[in-house]
Amino acid sequence: MSAPGNARPSDRTADIAEAWxxxxxxxxxxxxxPSLPFILSDSRTVLDEVLVRVRLFARQHGCALxxxxxxxxxxxxxxxxxxxxxxxxxxxxxxxxxxxxxxxRLLHLLNELRxxxxxDFHGAVIIAGPASVAALAAGVAGDxxxxxxxxxxxxxxxxxxxxxxxxxxxxxFGDPIGRSTSQPVPADRRGPxxxxxxxxxxxxxxxxxxxxxxxxYRLMERAAELxxxxxxxTRGLVRLSHAGLAIEQEDWPLAQRLLAAPAEPDVSPSLERxxxxxxxxxxxxxxxxxxxxxxxRRSLELSREILERxxxxxxxxxxxxxxxxxxxxxxxxxxxAAAEAAYAExxxxxxxxxxxLGTPESVRDVSISLNNLxxxxxxxxxxAAAEAAFxxxxxxxxxxxxxxxxxxxxxxxTTAQARLAELQERRAAETAD
Amino acid sequence: MTELSDRxxxxxxxxxxxxxxxxxxxxxxxxxxxxxxxxxxxxxxxxTLKDGIEFSVGESVQILSGxxxxxxxxxxxxxxxxxxxxxYAVVFLDIEDYFNTELPVEGAxxxxxxxxGFAEAAQAQQALKPDGPDFFxxxxxxxxxxxxxxxxxxxxxxxxxxxxxDESFRAKVAAALRNSRRKFREELHxxxxxxxxxINNPLGVVFIVDSIDHFRGRAExxxxxxESVEMLFSEGAEDLKLPRLNVIYTVPVYVQPALGLRRDxxxxxxxxKDGSPFEPGMGALRAVLAKRAPDGDVHRLLGPxxxxxxxxxxxxxxxxLRLTSEIALVATAIPVSETELLRAESTVRAxxxxxxxxxxxxxxxxxxxxxELIPTRDGWSDAIDLMARGAVLRYPNGEQPxxxxxxxxxxxxxxxx
Numbered sequence: 001m002s003a004p005g006n007a008r009p010s011d012r013t014a015d016i017a018e019a020w021x022x023x024x025x026x027x028x029x030x031x032x033x034p035s036l037p038f039i040l041s042d043s044r045t046v047l048d049e050v051l052v053r054v055r056l057f058a059r060q061h062g063c064a065l066x067x068x069x070x071x072x073x074x075x076x077x078x079x080x081x082x083x084x085x086x087x088x089x090x091x092x093x094x095x096x097x098x099x100x101x102x103x104x105r106l107l108h109l110l111n112e113l114r115x116x117x118x119x120d121f122h123g124a125v126i127i128a129g130p131a132s133v134a135a136l137a138a139g140v141a142g143d144x145x146x147x148x149x150x151x152x153x154x155x156x157x158x159x160x161x162x163x164x165x166x167x168x169x170x171x172x173f174g175d176p177i178g179r180s181t182s183q184p185v186p187a188d189r190r191g192p193x194x195x196x197x198x199x200x201x202x203x204x205x206x207x208x209x210x211x212x213x214x215x216x217y218r219l220m221e222r223a224a225e226l227x228x229x230x231x232x233x234t235r236g237l238v239r240l241s242h243a244g245l246a247i248e249q250e251d252w253p254l255a256q257r258l259l260a261a262p263a264e265p266d267v268s269p270s271l272e273r274x275x276x277x278x279x280x281x282x283x284x285x286x287x288x289x290x291x292x293x294x295x296x297r298r299s300l301e302l303s304r305e306i307l308e309r310x311x312x313x314x315x316x317x318x319x320x321x322x323x324x325x326x327x328x329x330x331x332x333x334x335x336x337a338a339a340e341a342a343y344a345e346x347x348x349x350x351x352x353x354x355x356x357l358g359t360p361e362s363v364r365d366v367s368i369s370l371n372n373l374x375x376x377x378x379x380x381x382x383x384a385a386a387e388a389a390f391x392x393x394x395x396x397x398x399x400x401x402x403x404x405x406x407x408x409x410x411x412x413x414t415t416a417q418a419r420l421a422e423l424q425e426r427r428a429a430e431t432a433d
Numbered sequence: 434m435t436e437l438s439d440r441x442x443x444x445x446x447x448x449x450x451x452x453x454x455x456x457x458x459x460x461x462x463x464x465x466x467x468x469x470x471x472x473x474x475x476x477x478x479x480x481t482l483k484d485g486i487e488f489s490v491g492e493s494v495q496i497l498s499g500x501x502x503x504x505x506x507x508x509x510x511x512x513x514x515x516x517x518x519x520x521y522a523v524v525f526l527d528i529e530d531y532f533n534t535e536l537p538v539e540g541a542x543x544x545x546x547x548x549x550g551f552a553e554a555a556q557a558q559q560a561l562k563p564d565g566p567d568f569f570x571x572x573x574x575x576x577x578x579x580x581x582x583x584x585x586x587x588x589x590x591x592x593x594x595x596x597x598x599d600e601s602f603r604a605k606v607a608a609a610l611r612n613s614r615r616k617f618r619e620e621l622h623x624x625x626x627x628x629x630x631x632i633n634n635p636l637g638v639v640f641i642v643d644s645i646d647h648f649r650g651r652a653e654x655x656x657x658x659x660e661s662v663e664m665l666f667s668e669g670a671e672d673l674k675l676p677r678l679n680v681i682y683t684v685p686v687y688v689q690p691a692l693g694l695r696r697d698x699x700x701x702x703x704x705x706k707d708g709s710p711f712e713p714g715m716g717a718l719r720a721v722l723a724k725r726a727p728d729g730d731v732h733r734l735l736g737p738x739x740x741x742x743x744x745x746x747x748x749x750x751x752x753x754l755r756l757t758s759e760i761a762l763v764a765t766a767i768p769v770s771e772t773e774l775l776r777a778e779s780t781v782r783a784x785x786x787x788x789x790x791x792x793x794x795x796x797x798x799x800x801x802x803x804x805e806l807i808p809t810r811d812g813w814s815d816a817i818d819l820m821a822r823g824a825v826l827r828y829p830n831g832e833q834p835x836x837x838x839x840x841x842x843x844x845x846x847x848x849x850x
Contacts, residue, residue, distance in 0.1 A: 022762055029444040030451055112529070135788040140535070142821055143647065146501050146751060149451060150759060151784055213438050249440055252765040286765075 015332075016046060019152040020053050026149060027057060027087065027124055034118045036147060038127045040134060041154040045419045047128050050154070051089055052411050054126065058087055059407065063123065069093045074106040078113065085122040091129055103133055104140055111141035118147070186268060189233035193226045197234050200226065201241045208245055220245055232266035240275050247282070255282055269302045273318070276302070280325060289333050296325040313353060320349040320365065327372060336380050343372040360400045360409075367396040367416065374423075383427045390420040439767050442727050446734055447761040449725035450754040460507065465720045467701070472713035476829050478698050479512045486516070486639060486679045493679045496666075498646055498686045499698030500820050504750055505683060508698060509641055512681075521679075522634035524558070526550035529644040531596050537661035538648055540669045541610035541617065542596050542603050547675075548575055548624050549592040551640060555628060566631035575624040579609040579617055618672050629677035639679045646685045649821060655814035659687055666690040687817065701748035702828040706804055706835060710744070718743045718753055725754075734761060736768025745778060747839040749823050756781050782841045785824065789845075793819055797838050798846050800825055804835040 019039060026037055041047050051067070058065035064086030068077050071093050081088055090110075092102045110117070110127075117125060127133065131153050137145045185194055200223035208216035220242050227235045239258050246255035259279040263272040280295035300322040307315040327342030347369035354362040374389030394416040401413035437445065449463065468477035478497065485495045499505035513523045531546035532538060552568040559565040576582070582605070595602040610617045629638045648662045649655065662685060666673070670691040673682065684690065686697065702714040719739065723729040731739055734757070742760070746753035759777040760769050769777075793815045800806055806825060808816035819825040824842055827834045838846065 025762060026447075026451075029447045033448065033451070035451060108533075115527070134784065138784070138787045138822070143501060143529075148784075150762065151780075213440075249438070250765065251439070 015155055016049055019154045020050060022150065022152055023050070023126075024053070024057060027054075030124065030149075031061070031063075032085070032122050034121055035124045035149045036114075036117075036127070036144070037124060037149040038134060038137070038151040039154065040127075040129055040131045040151065042130050043154075044422045046154045047091070048415050048418050051128070052415050054087060054089060055411055056408065063087060065089065070102065070106055072102060072105070074102070074109050078106070078109055081121050081125075082113075082116055083120040087123050088121065088125045090125060090127055099130070100132075100136070103129060103136055107133075107137050107141035107144065111144040114144050114147060124149075185233050185237060189231050189266070189268060191230035191234055193230040194234045197223045197227050197230060197238060201238060204241070204245065208248060213249055216245055232264040233268060233271060236263055236267040236271045236275060240271065240278065243278055243282075247278075252282075252286075269306055273299050273302045273306070273322075277322075277325065280329075284329065284332075289329055293326070293329045293333075296322065296329055300326055313357060316349055316353055317365070320346045320353070320369070323349070324369070324372060327376075331372075331376060331379075336376055340373065340376045343369060343376060347373060360404050363396050364400050364409075364412075367393045367400070367412075370396070371416070371419075378423060383423070383430075387420070387423055387427065390416070390423055394420045437727055439733075442730075442733060443761045443764065443767065445727045446725065447758055449727075450722075450758040450761065460510075463721075463724050464507070464511070465717070465724050467717035467720065470713050470717060473701075473717060476699060478696060479508050479515065481696060482512055482681060483515065486521070486637070489679060491637070492675065492677055494674055494692045495679075495681045496688075496690045496692060496695040497681060497683045497698065498688070498695055499683065500646070500686070500823065501751075503698045503700055505646075505698045506643060507750075509643060509681070509683070513639075513641060516639050520634070520636045522558075522632045522636075522638045523641065524551055524554045524638065525641045525643065526554055527644050528642055529647050531593050532648075533597060534644070534647040534649065535654065535658070537654070537657045538665065539603060539607055539661070540665055540672070541606045543665055544610075544617075544621050544669070544672055545581075545592070545606050546596055547642065547673075548572060548621060549596075550642075551625070551628060555632065566628070568628055568631070571624055571628055571631070575620055578620045578623075581605050581609050621672060622676050625678055626676040637679055638677065639681070640675065641681045643683050646683050648685060649814075649817055655817070659685070659813070663688055666692060685817065686820065687813065697827065697834065699829045699834055700826040701750070702830075703744050703746070703748045706830075706837075710740070714748060715740065715743050718746060718748070718750070721750055722753065722757060725757075732768065734764070734767050734769060735774075738769065738771070738774050741774070745840045747823065747826050747837070747841070748828065749826065749839070752781070752823060752839070752841075778841060782844070785822065785839065785841060786845055789824070790815065793824070794846065797824060797842065800836050801838045801843070801846055804837060806836040 023037060023039060026035065039047065039050055041050075055065060064084070066081060066084070066086060066088040068081075068088060068090050069092065070077050070090070078090070090106070092099055092106060094102055110125075127137075134151055134153070137148075185198070200219050204216045204219035204223065207213075207219060220238070223238050224235075224242060227238045243255050243258040246252075246258060259275065259282055263275050267275075276295045276299040280292045280299065283289070283291035283295060300319070303315070303318040303322045307319050323342045323346035327339045327346065330336075330338035330342060347366065350362070350365040350369045354366045356362075370389045370393035374386045374393060377383075377386035377389060394413070397409070397413040397416040401409040403409075468474055468480070474480075478499075482495055482497070485493055497505070497509075499508075509525075513525055516523050526547070528543075528546060528550065531550065532542075549572060552572040555566075556568045581602075632638050645662065648658055666682075666684060666688050667690070673680070673692060682690075682692075684695065689695065701717055702711045703718065704711055704714075719731070722731050722739075722743070726734070735742055742756055743753065746756060756777060759780055760774060763777055763780075764770075764773050792812065796806075796808065796812060796815055796819060806816055806820075816825070820827075824839050826837050826839060828837055
């Protein structure tokens with residue numbers, strides 16, 4: 001029997017960032033209410049990366065996270081959720097051959113428990129499994145499927161996967177992508193209204209944090225009016241901050257309008273660079289890879305110029321971050337050679353910084369670069385190179401976790417180890433075949 | 434009043450459309466009396482069922498069918514609330530709590546589950562009355578009289594687990610029925626008669642048995658499951674007339690019960706056969722959505738596409754809510770752009786067409802072309818599956834309902850043609 005429904009894409013396939021954006025929004029908007037999102041991917045690595053984000057979300061919001069990996073009998077673990085609250089992450093353990101039966105049993109059980117779960121579990125029950133779970137649920141757990149919240153199927157590792165990002169861009173659109181630049185306005189680029197404009201921007205930022213978005217916009221617009229007659233640098237600063245506010249509020253048209261135009265000729269490279277990065281990130285969000293590539297290319301040029309003119313560890317790290325951005329776009333476009341070149345150069349810089357500074361952050365940067373390289377090698381089928389990169393990355397993440405002893409670092413170490421194990425398992429399976 | 438920001442508006446709207454379980458108590462705040470509209474009044478199943486109860490003396494049996502998402506459970510909840518308000522005692526049982534609906538159902542086990550479910554619900558309703566009737570005691574007596582041992586601490590959880598998982602228990606129950614059908618029925622009816630008397634409601638007791646329509650089975654066991662359910666309502670029909678109770682059973686559409694006329698819950702018609710909009714149906718859906726939209730403002734999210742979204746729900750309220758929640762989630766600005774609307778539709782469509790077989794696509798094409806659903810014997814499983822998924826919908830049209838294909842699936846059929 002043929003299956004024309006399956007011959008088409010089973011779902012809108014998302015990348016991790018997109019799936020997480022939807023899931024995060026869902027979790028925020030339905031906080032404390034019962035819901036049933038499905039996050040699916042054939043890659044365990046991808047699911048782990050989403051899980052890391054869910055863990056962070058749970059921690060930030062002070063809600064309980066129940067991570068449940070069921071075996072042959074899902075009953076006791078699932079029933080233990082009731083009554084309860086928070087977020088439940090439900091998945092199935094075992095080899096591929098064990099999984100279908102286990103998923104079938106889990107879905108049956110959830111189908112049966114859908115009303116008690118809806119009534120007695122105050123929060124999201126996230127079903128995390130391979131892409132085939134959607135069709136299985138539609139078939140064997142129709143009533144559960146009928147009350148699902150939404151489904152996102154995330155690309156497998158052969159397709160671009162967002163890497164764990166550096167501290168500077170740890171959030172797709174959070175600080176400090178656009179809200180401000182850490183550099184003060186240079187003395188020779190200040191005008192009579194610069195101080196007042198900066199004050200307004202700061203107040204706007206505070207109001208946004210307090211949740212008074214209308215007031216935040218009002219202050220920002222006032223800052224923009226004042227900046228009209230001030231210097232290009234002041235106007236650029238307002239533009240960057242205004243765009244950051246718009247992005248925070250998911251006002252994409254405004255953000256695009258603010259970031260579309262090139263920076264004014266007199267703007268300093270240290271301000272032009274974050275403007276370009278913000279434009280690149282926004283374009284990346286909407287899959288406009290050409291715009292993203294151009295923005296990141298120019299940003300890299302500027303960061304190199306800055307490093308050449310005023311060498312510093314910070315400037316070197318900026319180059320490394322820019323290289324990662326260039327690599328990520330190349331990866332998304334399937335240009336593995338360009339991605340590898342960018343990531344390799346970034347790794348070189350990160351290693352230099354690590355050797356010079358020896359801080360946990362600099363070690364973590366090396367791990368991230370190694371992960372990036374490992375992912376590209378994996379996509380190209382170069383298992384040995386991928387394993388070498390992931391092995392070193394896992395060791396360094398573990399080193400950082402044991403040093404700083406924070407939950408986030410611990411999760412990164414665990415995820416890196418899981419990623420390595422998955423690769424090794426796949427490699428072993430291929431060898432056996 | 435301060436106007437909500439776009440983000441807060443989307444959040445509030447999303448929260449309201451995200452909750453879709455009909456049994457969720459929170460749904461009550463969103464209920465819209467769509468059948469108050471004179472054009473839809475003839476299809477108000479609650480009014481018909483109430484008539485069937487109010488105009489019966491002592492006891493009655495009514496049979497209802499309707500697929501998932503058609504609003505069946507919501508309407509049953511409304512019926513329950515209205516009857517309670519009028520002074521009736523209402524006992525609600527979801528039979529799926531007792532059975533795996535992918536497997537054939539045995540008559541004796543089903544009847545036993547009716548008794549256990551009734552006892553559980555009735556006991557729960559008077560949980561705060563320590564001196565009230567002991568329904569579990571009556572249940573124990575019933576088991577004892579039909580020679581089925583369940584132990585001293587019989588409770589609904591034991592019965593549920595035994596019926597679902599304990600083959601030897603089911604065999605004992607089946608043997609009790611086989612040994613003396615007459616005695617089994619008498620004892621069952623004694624249990625219900627005695628329990629109804631204990632409730633002692635002057636207007637009467639209404640027993641709603643939901644989810645029998647979930648007995649479908651997968652393709653390979655479909656006929657076996659179907660025959661077992663048909664048997665319940667033909668050979669076992671006399672057993673299901675419960676003394677002193679007004680009973681409502683929800684059954685699959687394939688059942689033609691010996692107990693009386695089956696009433697079908699139809700979908701809300703959004704268009705006539707020729708595709709022209711059916712305004713009373715569109716108006717009803719518009720009201721459903723407005724009830725959940727912040728300040729009743731649907732246009733702020735959907736802009737010029739309100740009617741398109743209503744139409745593309747096919748008249749299934751659950752799909753209307755799903756499509757709207759998908760739009761609220763993915764829209765980068767509001768009102769939603771056409772591109773994002775299409776993307777949301779595409780996502781919902783993709784999940785609807787999961788695992789559709791070639792045979793099912795051909796059934797859909799025939800329904801599209803003829804507005805009829807006449808499956809072959811071998812095609813029944815596929816046809817029922819399509820109706821259960823909401824891929825085939827039934828619309829009212831005077832005396833004779835007609836069938837249609839869910840609007841979101843129409844592009845798929847065009848491709849296949």
